[in-house]
Amino acid sequence: MRKTLLILSFIFVVLSVIFSILPLDTLALLPIGIALVLIFLTFKKSDTNQRKLTKWLFAIAYICAIFVLGKTxxxxxxxxxxxxxxxxxxxxxxxxxxxxxxxxxxLEGLE
Structure with a gap:
């Protein structure tokens, strides 16, 4: 379950970065929100020594959210x-x- 959540979290973080770069305005917040929820669930399912990657994914997702909101x-x-x-x-x-x-x-001159 943890690996599935981690893979989905990673996919949605990549989508968040791509949507943040593209001029999609607030539409980019959708994959960011989904990524944050999945990362949170992954974080809760992980042991304390397995949380390093999820912390990085959290940071990237939050940076994308701040970037999109700032851009908007x-x-x-x-x-x-x-x-x-x-x-x-x-x-x-x-x-x-x-x-x-x-x-x-x-024309007047011709007539």
């Missing part, structure tokens, strides 16, 4: 307005308007 709540995504693009858009619109006026004048 401390880093703000801001969209900056591109002034150069806005100016190009205005210039293009004015050029198109001028071309249409020139075409209208040419």
């Amino acid at each position: 709540y401390l880093i703000k995504d801001e969209v900056e307005k591109d002034q150069q693009f806005e100016q190009q858009k205005i210039d293009t619109k004015q050029e198109a308007k001028k071309e249409l006026e020139d075409l209208e004048k040419d």
Whole structure:
């Protein structure tokens, strides 16, 4: 039972690390929570001299949780307005308007 829990804990810790790195926001908390529960159960099933690996897995899972929460709540995504693009858009619109006026004048001259 302990080995099964340890293997599952290890798998979920690896998933936690992967999900923490990917931009999945709070979805990464799901494998972290499952990993913490499995690690806790493994810790309880282990003897005192077998708990070294579970302590490391606890540390990694907590670091992943702190990283995900920090990334979610401390880093703000801001969209900056591109002034150069806005100016190009205005210039293009004015050029198109001028071309249409020139075409209208040419059509009036042909009639």
